[in-house]
Amino acid sequence: MNSETNIKKGFADEEFENRTLRAQEIMHEYELDGILLTTPQNIRYFTGYDSQFWESPTRPWFVIVPLSGKPIAIVPEIGESEFKKTWLDEIKTWPSPRPEDEGVSLLKSNLENVKKTFGQIGLELGSEMALRMPISDFLKLKEVVGTNLVDGSNAIWDMRMIKTNEELKKIKFVCSIASDAYNVLPSTLSIGNTEREAVHKLKIDILNRGADSVPFMPGISGQGGVSQIVCGPTDRILDDGDILFIDTGSTFDGYFCDFDRNYAFGRVASDVEKVYQILWQATEIGIKTAIPGATTNDIFNAMNKVIQDGGTIGNNVGRLGHGLGLQLTEPPSHRLGEKTVIKENMVLTIEPAMEYAPGKMIVHEENIIIQQDGAELITKRAPKEIPVIK
């Protein structure tokens, strides 16, 4: 874990206080008396509570962020001792598992205790969110609770989309170690390796460099390109003429990087060379376009022009990049017609994709932070020419 000592884990209480104060301003805009959170990333964002136990679907966990004051945790007993170590003051618990009342009555009374200013509480009901509790419990709660439960997802994304300086440090760190691992990878591979072996090597290297986890690392190969970018690796053997695409969402202290690299095996066909160049240029233009005040639509159009001029026949990704942070992908999306305004301290991927012949797609990706005067590249830029592995 050679690099891990370079950066501290966790956040000072002040960080959570500031996030909460900012959230409360946003709640005023959206006229919410509070927000109710049920998912790992949102709960961690406001409390710092970190656990891998979210893998267990047995118990729901709840945090209420009121319009003023500290968040309140309503959690299963198994979480109490560790929640007491967070900056929160109020930790309410129930003995769980208890399917007949899995925290619902306790949640109801606490929601009703939230001071009523606007008469509504926001929940994770909208885009790019899902509620982590049994929906039959939610429907029951909605019927009996003495306040309106409404969609608060836009408010929550407004909070999380703009990163704090402390969050940026974590994202930069994980981007940096993953970049180094990608750069070393070609020297450890040769024709005859499998996709799975390549992914395994990269994963172990990224963990050894100090990442906490590698929840996302598809590795896909094909002659001259790939047909998709979300499944794999398999035991397919890497051979002359293949392109190996590896993408990773690795994490440090909860924060993701999300970028890919492409490697050629044996020789590089001239069309691959050309498409790689086009995508490298599209990325360059995407990065340049991502300035405060521009929109996601602008970023899409700038990159899309390069790809269209380059002769793309399409791609199945549906957008050319997105936000990232506590999740692998977050709003906004760089897609046609989406007019989200780019702001300082957003973290974005720039991800042009191009299918240049049926089933042959190549995808580039870099990560940036939006600074006052434009994008700061936080991944180490993909080489201008595709690395060739013999």
Added chain:
Amino acid sequence: MNSETNIKKGFADEEFENRTLRAQEIMHEYELDGILLTTPQNIRYFTGYDSQFWESPTRPWFVIVPLSGKPIAIVPEIGESEFKKTWLDEIKTWPSPRPEDEGVSLLKSNLENVKKTFGQIGLELGSEMALRMPISDFLKLKEVVGTNLVDGSNAIWDMRMIKTNEELKKIKFVCSIASDAYNVLPSTLSIGNTEREAVHKLKIDILNRGADSVPFMPGISGQGGVSQIVCGPTDRILDDGDILFIDTGSTFDGYFCDFDRNYAFGRVASDVEKVYQILWQATEIGIKTAIPGATTNDIFNAMNKVIQDGGTIGNNVGRLGHGLGLQLTEPPSHRLGEKTVIKENMVLTIEPAMEYAPGKMIVHEENIIIQQDGAELITKRAPKEIPVIK
């Protein structure tokens, strides 16, 4: 990846056909015309579709299993090419992201096309489940779709709780390699290591032995025991008198193991020795009680008697074991009053926990398969005396 070649990845189409036929029998019992699935594990269970892309919350994915015939996939375009490789015949797609209609209209028409026998379709609405789609879209759908959307979670758990022989092979494999790694771990540790270093070593070893991922590996230490078992590791230094508790949910081909081990550092206090013995015996009795026809309540009571007689002051876990499979924890729960009948081909954890002094808890855990004549232990049994690391 030394052990990986011992066992094949994936399943034959016949496996999915058989799962679907069995599911359809259960759907008859529950009077469901179909079930609608949205979560990674349920979709993988019926289709074999495997992807790490579930990390991205942007796009919902849907599979309908009708009362007869093959499941139907309704998925974002990014998933089409890989879904075409599954045993399914019907793959419907929409261009995603498209928040204004994120698959909802396509889902609506496909739900309405399901043949009406009982007039209701089951969804993942109940215990130990959550719906992976924006709930505002679900509420909209519920209002406009021409069939009743009801809770199908009991039916789904009935399907998944009884494992097929092919599923058992995967679970046994991951239990076996994790056992080997746990056994080797003490020889690689010494006083002065941190929790994080211990967890890192074990994680890398399990990956090297052929696991696909290690999504769950808390490592917690304390003098004579631990106060909780779901958060950590930290940089705490392991010292004389400490107990290090490590639990893991590692996966192979989607299937989890879930068991822990305890290690003492320096010396073993006499009360730790005693409690470790009590828990070892409670585990022994839990394993013996887990026979077809017994209930989860029986298993709880058998273990609980040993723990009570041993002088427990409680624990915050709320149960003494549970099911496992495609998820780290699955129904049933070994808890007081839960009367689920133990059946052949269930996979269960036997997990007695005991707090013997305030903040000092020790937890044991093994994994078993229920066979016709009783439990088959599939983890390599924890040593009868706690391993001591100097």
